[in-house]
Amino acid sequence: MAKHQPMARLENGTEEKSRLGTNILWNYVSGLTSVFGLLLLYPLAIHVVGSESYGLWVLAIGGIQLLTMSDFGLGTGIVRSLTEIEETELVTRRRFVTTAVQVFFVLAVLLSALYVLLFPVYLRQLDIPAADKPAVVPMVILAGVTLFVSVLGRAFNSILWAEDRPDIERKAAVVAILLRGLGYGVLLPLDGGLLEIVLVECFSLMVPPIVCAVAVRRRYAWQTWAHGAWAEHGKPLLRMSSVLSIGSLSQLGVYQLPLFIVGPTLGLHAATAFGALMRVYQSCRLVVSWSALPFTYPLKRAERREFARQIKSCLNLTLNVGLLMMVPLIALPGELLELWVGPEFVFAATALGVVSLGVLAEAVAQPADLVLTLRGNPLKASMLRLLTLVLTVPATFLAASSGQLDMVMFAAVGPSLLVAGVQSLAASRSEPFRITSRDWIRWAIAVTVASLCAVVFIAAAQYLTPHLSVVTCAIVLGALALQAMRSVRRTAR
Numbered sequence: 001m002a003k004h005q006p007m008a009r010l011e012n013g014t015e016e017k018s019r020l021g022t023n024i025l026w027n028y029v030s031g032l033t034s035v036f037g038l039l040l041l042y043p044l045a046i047h048v049v050g051s052e053s054y055g056l057w058v059l060a061i062g063g064i065q066l067l068t069m070s071d072f073g074l075g076t077g078i079v080r081s082l083t084e085i086e087e088t089e090l091v092t093r094r095r096f097v098t099t100a101v102q103v104f105f106v107l108a109v110l111l112s113a114l115y116v117l118l119f120p121v122y123l124r125q126l127d128i129p130a131a132d133k134p135a136v137v138p139m140v141i142l143a144g145v146t147l148f149v150s151v152l153g154r155a156f157n158s159i160l161w162a163e164d165r166p167d168i169e170r171k172a173a174v175v176a177i178l179l180r181g182l183g184y185g186v187l188l189p190l191d192g193g194l195l196e197i198v199l200v201e202c203f204s205l206m207v208p209p210i211v212c213a214v215a216v217r218r219r220y221a222w223q224t225w226a227h228g229a230w231a232e233h234g235k236p237l238l239r240m241s242s243v244l245s246i247g248s249l250s251q252l253g254v255y256q257l258p259l260f261i262v263g264p265t266l267g268l269h270a271a272t273a274f275g276a277l278m279r280v281y282q283s284c285r286l287v288v289s290w291s292a293l294p295f296t297y298p299l300k301r302a303e304r305r306e307f308a309r310q311i312k313s314c315l316n317l318t319l320n321v322g323l324l325m326m327v328p329l330i331a332l333p334g335e336l337l338e339l340w341v342g343p344e345f346v347f348a349a350t351a352l353g354v355v356s357l358g359v360l361a362e363a364v365a366q367p368a369d370l371v372l373t374l375r376g377n378p379l380k381a382s383m384l385r386l387l388t389l390v391l392t393v394p395a396t397f398l399a400a401s402s403g404q405l406d407m408v409m410f411a412a413v414g415p416s417l418l419v420a421g422v423q424s425l426a427a428s429r430s431e432p433f434r435i436t437s438r439d440w441i442r443w444a445i446a447v448t449v450a451s452l453c454a455v456v457f458i459a460a461a462q463y464l465t466p467h468l469s470v471v472t473c474a475i476v477l478g479a480l481a482l483q484a485m486r487s488v489r490r491t492a493r
Contacts (some may be wrong), residue, residue, distance in 0.1 A: 024480070025220050028162060033173075033174045041181060042276055046272065046341060048197060049193055052268040055269065055272035056128060056129075056139075056194065056268065058259070058275035059123075059126075059270055060101055060143050060198075062275070062278075063260075064115070064143055064205070066257075068151055074100070074104065075157070075158040077098045079161050079296060080157035080300070081162075082097070083162050083297065083300050093220070100155055101152075101216075103237065104151065104152050104154060107151060108149075108151035109488075112145075112147045112148040120140055122376055126263060127267075135193070135195040135198070138198075141200045142199065146205050149210070150205060150206070152213070153213065154209075157169050157208075157212045157214045158211055160215060168211065168215045169208050169212050172212065173208050176205070176207035179207060183203070184200060194246075197285060209370050221311065246379075246383065250382070250386040251385045254415075255281075255285075258392070258412040259274060259278055260409065262400060266400065266405070266408075270405060273347070273351075274405060277352055277405075278346060280352065281358050284355070284359045285359070287321060288359070288362045291321045292317070292318050292367055292370060295314040295370065299370060299374055300375070311371060312434075317365050317432075318367055319446060322360055322419060323360075323363070323449075324481060326359050326450060327454050327457065328477065329352055329356040329359070330356050331453075331455075332461055332466075333353040334346050334466075348405050351408070352409075354409040355409060355413065356419070357414060358416055360417060361416040361419075362416070364420040368424040368426070368427035368428075369381055371427040371430065372384075375431050377430060380430075382422075385427065387422075392411065393411060395415065460472065
């Protein structure tokens with residue numbers, strides 16, 4: 001029997017490697033589809049209902065995103081706890097999954113009630129157009145239902161991550177974007193209003209959670225509450241999550257609170273512009289996370305030497321992906337905004353360029369955050385996120401008083417870049433990365449190539465039309481992205 005063990009390890013290693021490559025590739029395909037879909041649909045929604053009316057929904061959906069991600073670290077706790085239960089212990093895994101879903105059900109009820117009660121209070125601080133006031137109550141109710149489904153879906157999505165099957169949620173996200181686009185296509189000839197846009201977007205937001213719920217149901221079935229399940233799984237999950245929740249809530253504050261500061265201080269038009277910029281930032285951040293998160297399972301399971309190889313692969317991938325997205329933000333911000341949301345939003349071009357700093361911060365910080373959360377000290381990871389929030393909120397308030405959107409954006413992303421270096425240092429101390437001079441040279445080359453590309457596109461934009469500048473940039477960067485995907489596929493093999 002011992003003679004067959006090396007072959008078994010080889011087969012398992014090959015399978016895990018293949019799954020990693022598959023997950024990364026699916027994340028790229030579905031991630032880019034979702035990102036481009038959301039970005040393309042944003043100006044369409046503005047065209048349908050107007051910038052101020054859509055700004056109202058931007059704030060509403062910002063609240064949904066804020067509270068959906070407010071899982072108090074429970075999602076990360078599920079991934080960490082479920083991966084530690086052996087796959088052969090099927091009964092234990094089912095009991096844990098049942099307990100985790102029940103905990104999220106209670107959380108979903110509480111957060112949805114909180115939203116429905118408090119968000120109308122916030123809306124009273126805004127100057128809402130008279131034509132949109134009748135739609136406010138239905139909008140809040142629909143948003144509350146969507147929030148409930150989305151929060152509960154976080155449990156199912158986390159379970160699938162622990163199963164090393166994030167591709168299920170990614171495929172569902174593609175379908176959701178296509179359905180949203182189809183819904184917009186129906187609204188255009190019908191001259192739909194704000195409430196119709198809300199219906200379409202809420203429906204599409206609920207598709208991925210429902211698909212994930214079905215996938216988990218097929219794997220585990222629904223099990224009735226077992227005696228002792230709370231003591232065995234519920235309390236440990238909450239204890240672990242209590243530490244992770246500090247970082248989870250802090251991270252949410254960093255990404256979402258600036259939008260709610262802009263609304264009352266700079267107005268709904270500025271909120272629509274800032275919402276567009278934050279959608280770009282969030283999209284870039286999601287692409288980076290979709291590059292990093294497939295390493296969750298390998299990093300958690302790897303031995304120390306194999307861990308060093310995996311984390312450097314993760315860093316290489318997130319840095320290259322981040323640099324790829326930074327180039328057009330730095331080189332063509334005005335052209336991108338003019339073609340995307342229209343000339344009336346070109347005033348936010350400098351702020352869009354500043355978003356590149358946040359993208360760089362994510363590319364550096366996300367691998368480090370994975371290490372601290374999965375293998376290091378989760379409390380340290382949470383406190384670093386809290387530090388980012390403590391720096392971001394007062395800076396954003398001060399910047400908003402200047403009335404300059406670019407200053408607000410710098411205040412929103414600057415602290416993240418400052419703390420990213422500290423996160424990387426803390427992660428490497430908890431688990432050595434074994435970074436060599438070859439790694440530094442590789443990263444320096446990547447930064448140099450990205451900088452040269454940005455300079456070339458800036459120069460070319462002086463002679464080309466905005467359309468031609470953006471198309472040329474898209475072709476060049478698309479070719480580089482395709483080459484990166486081929487590299488991932490070769491690695492998977």
